[in-house]
Amino acid sequence: MRRLAQMVLTLFVLITILFFLFRILPGDPLTMFLDAALPVEVQELVRAQFGLDKPIGEQYYLYMRNLLRGEFGVSFYYRRPVLEIIGDKLINTLFLMVASLTITFAVGVLGGSLVAWQRGSTLETLAVGLVIFLRSAPEFWLGMMALALFSYRLPLFPLGGMNTPGQNFHGFLEQYFSLDFLHHLLLPALVSASYYLATPFLVMRGSMIEVMKEDFIEMARAKGLRERQVLYRHGLRNALLPVVTVLALLIGFAIGGQVLIETIFRWPGMGREMVLAVQRNDYPVAQAAFFLMGVTVTFLNFLADLLYGYLDPRVTYD
Amino acid sequence: MNLLEIKNLKIVYRTQAGEARAVDGIDLNLTAGKNLGLVGESGCGKSTVVRSILRLLPPNARIESGRISFDGKDLSKLPERELESLRWQEISLIPQGAMNSLDPVYRVGDQIVEAILAHEKASRPEVWARVEKLFDLVGLAPFRLRDFPHQYSGGMKQRAFIAMALALHPKLIIADEPTTALDVIVQGQILRRIKEIHQLQGGSMILVTHDISVVAETCHEVAIMYAGKIMEFGRVEEIFQEPAHPYTMGLKNAFPSVTGERRRLISIPGKPPDLINSSPGCLFAPRCPFATSLCFREMPAEQEIAPGHLAACHHLDRREELRVRAQKEDTWGEERPVSHSS
Amino acid sequence: MLARLQELWTIFRRDRLGVVGLLIFTLFLLVALFAPYLAPYDPMESLYRPDGSFARQDPPSWRHPFGTTRMGRDVLSQVIIGSRVALLVGLTSAFITTFIGTNIGLIAGYYGGWIDDLLMRLTDIVYGIPFLPFAIILVAILGPGLTNTIIAIVLISWRTTARVIRSQVLTLKQRTFIEAARLTGASNLRIIYRHLVPNVLPLSLVYTALNLGWAIMTEASISFLGYGDPRLVSWGSILFSAYVAQAVYDAWWWVGPPGLAITLLVMSGFFISRAVEEIANPRLRER
Numbered sequence: 053m054r055r056l057a058q059m060v061l062t063l064f065v066l067i068t069i070l071f072f073l074f075r076i077l078p079g080d081p082l083t084m085f086l087d088a089a090l091p092v093e094v095q096e097l098v099r100a101q102f103g104l105d106k107p108i109g110e111q112y113y114l115y116m117r118n119l120l121r122g123e124f125g126v127s128f129y130y131r132r133p134v135l136e137i138i139g140d141k142l143i144n145t146l147f148l149m150v151a152s153l154t155i156t157f158a159v160g161v162l163g164g165s166l167v168a169w170q171r172g173s174t175l176e177t178l179a180v181g182l183v184i185f186l187r188s189a190p191e192f193w194l195g196m197m198a199l200a201l202f203s204y205r206l207p208l209f210p211l212g213g214m215n216t217p218g219q220n221f222h223g224f225l226e227q228y229f230s231l232d233f234l235h236h237l238l239l240p241a242l243v244s245a246s247y248y249l250a251t252p253f254l255v256m257r258g259s260m261i262e263v264m265k266e267d268f269i270e271m272a273r274a275k276g277l278r279e280r281q282v283l284y285r286h287g288l289r290n291a292l293l294p295v296v297t298v299l300a301l302l303i304g305f306a307i308g309g310q311v312l313i314e315t316i317f318r319w320p321g322m323g324r325e326m327v328l329a330v331q332r333n334d335y336p337v338a339q340a341a342f343f344l345m346g347v348t349v350t351f352l353n354f355l356a357d358l359l360y361g362y363l364d365p366r367v368t369y370d
Numbered sequence: 371m372n373l374l375e376i377k378n379l380k381i382v383y384r385t386q387a388g389e390a391r392a393v394d395g396i397d398l399n400l401t402a403g404k405n406l407g408l409v410g411e412s413g414c415g416k417s418t419v420v421r422s423i424l425r426l427l428p429p430n431a432r433i434e435s436g437r438i439s440f441d442g443k444d445l446s447k448l449p450e451r452e453l454e455s456l457r458w459q460e461i462s463l464i465p466q467g468a469m470n471s472l473d474p475v476y477r478v479g480d481q482i483v484e485a486i487l488a489h490e491k492a493s494r495p496e497v498w499a500r501v502e503k504l505f506d507l508v509g510l511a512p513f514r515l516r517d518f519p520h521q522y523s524g525g526m527k528q529r530a531f532i533a534m535a536l537a538l539h540p541k542l543i544i545a546d547e548p549t550t551a552l553d554v555i556v557q558g559q560i561l562r563r564i565k566e567i568h569q570l571q572g573g574s575m576i577l578v579t580h581d582i583s584v585v586a587e588t589c590h591e592v593a594i595m596y597a598g599k600i601m602e603f604g605r606v607e608e609i610f611q612e613p614a615h616p617y618t619m620g621l622k623n624a625f626p627s628v629t630g631e632r633r634r635l636i637s638i639p640g641k642p643p644d645l646i647n648s649s650p651g652c653l654f655a656p657r658c659p660f661a662t663s664l665c666f667r668e669m670p671a672e673q674e675i676a677p678g679h680l681a682a683c684h685h686l687d688r689r690e691e692l693r694v695r696a697q698k699e700d701t702w703g704e705e706r707p708v709s710h711s712s
Numbered sequence: 713m714l715a716r717l718q719e720l721w722t723i724f725r726r727d728r729l730g731v732v733g734l735l736i737f738t739l740f741l742l743v744a745l746f747a748p749y750l751a752p753y754d755p756m757e758s759l760y761r762p763d764g765s766f767a768r769q770d771p772p773s774w775r776h777p778f779g780t781t782r783m784g785r786d787v788l789s790q791v792i793i794g795s796r797v798a799l800l801v802g803l804t805s806a807f808i809t810t811f812i813g814t815n816i817g818l819i820a821g822y823y824g825g826w827i828d829d830l831l832m833r834l835t836d837i838v839y840g841i842p843f844l845p846f847a848i849i850l851v852a853i854l855g856p857g858l859t860n861t862i863i864a865i866v867l868i869s870w871r872t873t874a875r876v877i878r879s880q881v882l883t884l885k886q887r888t889f890i891e892a893a894r895l896t897g898a899s900n901l902r903i904i905y906r907h908l909v910p911n912v913l914p915l916s917l918v919y920t921a922l923n924l925g926w927a928i929m930t931e932a933s934i935s936f937l938g939y940g941d942p943r944l945v946s947w948g949s950i951l952f953s954a955y956v957a958q959a960v961y962d963a964w965w966w967v968g969p970p971g972l973a974i975t976l977l978v979m980s981g982f983f984i985s986r987a988v989e990e991i992a993n994p995r996l997r998e999r
Contacts, residue, residue, distance in 0.1 A: 058833075058836065061833070062837050062840045063840070066837065066841065069841070073849065073850070073853070184979060184982055185975065185979065187978075187982070188925065188974075188975045188976075188978040188979035188982060189971065189974070189975040189978075190932050190933065190936070190948075190951075190971060190974050190975070191933075192933065192936050192951070192955075193951060193971035193974065193975075196951070196954075196955060196960045196967055196971075197960070197967070197971070199960065200960040200961055200964070200967075204960075204961050301839075304839060304840070304842065304843070305843070307842045307845075308842045308843045308844035308845060309844070311844050311845055311848065311933075311937070312844070312936070312937075315937065316955075323845070326845055326848070326849075327848065327937055330848060330849060330852045331938070338849060338852075341845075342842070342845050342846070342849055345842040345845055346840055346841060346842060349839075349841075349842055350840040353839070353840070
């Protein structure tokens with residue numbers, strides 16, 4: 053319950069920061085976004101639409117009311133309601149993010165455990181070096197290199213986008229659960245996964261090294277369990293706990309990375325849309341995209357916390 | 371027939387400072403149905419010996435030589451699979467660090483059930499019911515099985531381990547300092563419990579402890595270990611009434627008497643020797659109040675002073691005289707009076 | 713003091729990767745300091761081949777070890793000059809971030825109570841802000857430029873340092889020397905800056921090194937998305953123009969070197985921070 057209240061508070065403050073970010077900063081931000089070529093009447097109309105002609109207190113109230121109703125206004129560029137544009141993009145972003153985080157954690161948890169069990173081997177040195185290299189390389193650079201190698205030199209993957217162009221989809225299932233979608237998803241998911249990999253990998257390795265020294269591991273062996281059961285049921289299960297803690301941090305990190313990976317792979321997600329909106333001075337879309345990313349981070353953090361409480365019986369929520 | 375036979379066991383640890391001889395040529399025999407006490411200060415290698423029986427040595431330990439046979443099987447040559455089925459089924463362990471030996475993320479009941487199901491094909495509810503009976507036997511409320519380890523006190527964890535150790539009626543239970551974390555009264559209760567139940571089942575036990583008084587009412591035979599070697603071995607009455615080795619005499623002084631007689635506790639001054647660079651003589655000599663120059667030069671051989679009573683000391687022929695002197699506090703040099711608690 | 717430094721260096725030196733990291737970092741620092749003398753050409757100048765033709769996207773050669781761009785600019789010179797932006801932004805943001813984060817952590821941890829609550833809720837909230845999107849929007853609104861990039865980086869990245877330092881202070885507070893200082897009547901400020909700071913400093917340094925890499929990466933990302941200062945050459949902006957020109961398919965020499973430079977510099981930050989962590993956390997040393 054306390055966690056829930058905290059999440060609501062975080063979101064509230066985030067919204068407020070957003071409000072001031074777009075309004076109070078030097079100069080009238082809207083002037084910057086408004087095309088000076090637009091007729092004065094249209095400019096006035098837009099000002100009225102955002103309530104910029106009203107006092108700041110009332111502006112804040114209107115802003116809050118609209119957000120709670122899910123009204124993000126109308127896009128300058130698309131001339132359609134923002135929610136209509138952003139809704140699809142949010143789903144696309146989540147697909148890519150969940151796919152890459154799943155790969156990251158699966159590989160990180162298993163790989164980190166494996167090198168911890170083979171302490172001091174050449175494999176360990178190489179693997180640790182590789183994940184640190186991948187984390188130090190810029191994500192967008194990795195993406196460019198991957199495209200050049202695996203889509204251009206070896207035409208294994210498409211050069212970007214989310215579906216092969218020229219297709220008409222009938223409904224959600226057909227678009228997202230097709231081989232074509234998977235084919236487009238794989239390379240960007242793998243690139244971002246390999247960039248994030250260092251976090252779960254190194255944390256898992258460190259925590260596994262500690263867990264394997266615990267008395268209950270020796271006990272599990274003494275009980276006559278198979279070595280596999282000792283390693284997975286007792287070792288991995290316990291070493292996982294610190295990794296779940298960093299999951300929350302990684303989610304926040306990943307959503308920022310989405311901006312880059314979506315740009316490189318022309319993935320029609322929220323990150324790319326936000327960058328495009330900023331370039332097009334499409335203020336309502338940029339604001340809504342940023343807001344939804346903040347909500348996603350906060351909400352996923354909350355879920356990660358709940359997951360931790362579920363995995364560790366010693367944790368109780370008051 | 372001997373249930374367990376250890377012959378000339380040598381174990382070394384690789385450390386940064388060099389190789390440490392934790393166990394240096396040990397022979398031990400245990401008859402089925404008998405209990406053996408393995409007594410010594412911490413770091414004398416007693417835990418290493420019992421861990422090597424279950425092949426649970428840490429990765430930096432190596433068995434240099436020796437043979438451990440259990441029930442006619444050579445344990446060091448047993449394939450992994452057979453070893454796994456032998457563990458707990460035939461030899462179970464009550465661990466030293468009972469505080470941390472339960473996995474924190476599983477319910478205690480599930481961990482005991484896990485041990486049973488690793489060796490028997492049975493249905494879970496059936497096994498659970500059996501574990502409930504075991505809990506009752508060791509004095510724990512069966513509903514506690516659903517608790518997680520952090521909800522247990524130290525004593526409760528210890529009892530849970532005893533229940534777990536007894537679950538499969540093993541031929542041998544290794545109890546590694548099973549009661550150190552508990553107060554003296556509970557210690558007694560628990561040890562009596564183990565002995566009662568286990569002997570009914572006809573099993574044997576090795577009790578590892580630093581407190582010589584603990585073995586008196588639990589064990590039939592006692593081995594006194596010091597710096598990786600056995601200093602004295604014999605039936606428990608002989609060890610208590612007629613200790614032959616000065617180290618045994620010292621240990622007896624350092625713990626409260628079993629007969630309840632009130633006296634001052636005298637501890638042995640000094641520290642156990644460095645196991646990496648050992649001297650040629652008797653390893654106890656630097657701390658022994660009766661040591662002569664011979665003791666520092668030559669390692670004493672083990673001698674049988676009475677049938678089944680062995681000791682390794684150069685001054686065994688003077689043992690009557692030494693025993694009298696050992697009871698005096700000033701014999702042990704530095705005065706370190708310890709008050710008699712409990 | 714000198715003896716203490718020597719002792720720290722002895723511990724640091726034991727970590728081979730840490731020494732490698734320090735070497736790489738020093739090398740980049742020297743390149744950045746002497747960049748104008750090291751760069752063979754003006755990074756923005758369009759060059760011509762000896763035969764007088766335009767040096768358009770030339771592959772690596774003795775004249776141009778990293779080749780040229782589509783505009784005929786020398787990639788090596790661009791990478792050398794670009795190191796200045798990376799190190800300027802990296803070092804400035806890392807130090808400001810550490811300064812702010814350490815102070816917030818110290819104050820929250822030392823005073824506790826509502827001050828701690830307030831500062832930690834604030835930290836939680838900042839954790840909810842997506843870093844790169846925030847930086848892009850801020851730079852887009854405030855206008856591109858190094859100062860605005862640094863502001864955007866600092867506004868977010870103090871959060872990690874603050875959290876870590878706070879928990880360190882909470883452990884230190886239990887120790888007797890803080891109690892002793894308080895009993896002798898030392899003021900709060902004196903306790904914080906004379907007694908606590910020396911103890912949290914190694915940990916602060918761990919995060920300075922991490923923040924350095926983090927800031928360099930963020931600056932590169934912002935420039936890559938086209939929000940860098942258009943008058944400056946940075947590694948991110950080289951990659952931006954290469955990306956726009958789709959050079960990755962036919963001019964690997966234009967894309968490879970700036971990316972590798974970022975990778976190496978960020979990696980040196982990782983290595984240094986790991987080595988400093990062994991100083992900050994003696995428990996790690998035993999492993």
